[in-house]
Amino acid sequence: MITRPDQFAWPWAFALLVIPALYLLFFWASGSGAAVGYAAQRFVADGPRGWRTRLMWLPRVLRALSLAAVAVAIARPQTITGEVRTRTEGIAIQLVVDRSSSMNEPMKMDGAELTRMEVVKRVAKSFVMGDEASGLGGREGDLIGMISFAKYADTVCPLVREHETLSDLIEKLRTAVIRSEDGTAIGEAVALAAARLRHAEDEVAASVTDDRADDDTPNEFSIASKAIVLLTDGQNNQGEIDPLAAARLAADYGIRVYAIGIGGGRMIELPGFSRRVGPSVDERTLRQIAEITGGRYWLAEDAETLREIYAEIDDLETTEIESSVATNTEERFAPYAAAGLGLVCLETLLATLVFRRTP
Incomplete structure (x- = not known):
């Protein structure tokens, strides 16, 4: 809720304040003696003065104040309250990361040698939170969650619109260290992400209810589209769900999959040269997943390419945020008018009953 200071609809009415000012000047200039002078007035003046005599000016001042209050009331003081309404058409995104x-x-990233996981975490955080150096504006207003997978797929963070917690959870992401938990279950990860996105509207309804309970400012959110950003460096070798079957499931739910293959295989250093051995990224399957869902596929062999890919996804999935302000004007002249009337009544009573002048 936004509250602006009072304003006056007719500020020219303040010119009327010259009337009570001139009235007081005339009163003080003419003196406050009796209406008709006596021959012996100068002798009376030298005698003791009572409190009535000392306060003979009070009714005149009350009349001037009443005129001033009426002038302010005529200027029409107003209180303007405004309500900001935000309407967001955001994207529901599941980040799906191979661990x-x-x-x-x-x-390599910015001249330093890191692991693929560290590079992915840094770029993913920049994608979510924004990073000017990387050309990423952040996903403010979007509903974003995260799923990681090795032998099994797990939800790291549910779909949320406040991304600080998500950023912290991305930082805590670690690769599989136990051999029995290692592997690459691409199909199960995509299927889990699609299932979570399918019910994204329910999570939006719950978050809007919580927002309204905590804040008087209406904030309307709707989902414009749903997308999965899948990142892996290997081939599907775990799980019971085929990656293409999971892709068809996502397509049925209206979800696009943006698939990113990163590196592939293991680098073996040999005398005089290095060689990548072991399974490389399954580009054919990732490309098919993207085609089935209407998404796209990229191969990232270095950190800079990965940044460019996320920047491209940033441009493909845009969020629209519209804000409007509804204002309400409330007239505040009544207290000033009532004060003017009250002062006139008080001035009349005092002049008639207490400070009655001798003719």
Whole structure:
């Protein structure tokens, strides 16, 4: 709720304040003696003065104040209250990140050698929170969650619109360290992400209810589209759900999948040269997943390419936020008018009963 200071609809009415000012000047200039002078007035003046005599000016001042209050009332003081209404057409996004042990392979970023997982975490945080240096504006207003997978797919963070918690959970993401938990269950991860996005509207309704309970400012949110950002460096070798079957499920739910293959295989250093061995990223399957769902596929072999890919996704999935202000004007002249009337009545009573002048 926004409250602006009082304003006056007719500020020219303040010119009327000259009337009570001139009235007081005339009163003080003419003196406050009796209406008709006596021959012996100068002798009376030298005698003791009672409180009535000392306060003979009070009715005149009350009359001037009443005129001033009426002038302010005529100026029409107003209180203007405004209510900001925000309407957001956001994107519901599930970040799906491979955390298999192969994500420990080295990758250079800004001149430093990190692991693939560390690079992915940094770029993903920039995608969510924004980073001018990376050309990423952040996903303010979007509903974003995260799923990680190795042998099994797990929900790291449910769909949320406040992204600070999500950013912290991304930072805590670790690769699989136990061999029995290692692997690459792409199909199960995509299927879980699609299932969570399918019911995204229910989570939106719950979050809007909580917002209205905590805040008087209406904030309307609707989902314009749903997307999965899948990132993996390997091939599907775990789980019972085929990646293409999961892609068809996502397509049935109206969800696009943006698939990113990162590196692939393990780098072996040999005398005089290095060689990548082991399973590389399954580009064919990832490309098919993207085609089935109406998304796109990219291959990222370095950190800079990965940033560019996320920036491209940022441009493909845009969020519209509209804000409007509804104002209400409340007239505040009544207290001033009532004060003017009350002062006139008080002045009349005092002049008639207490400070009655001798003719």
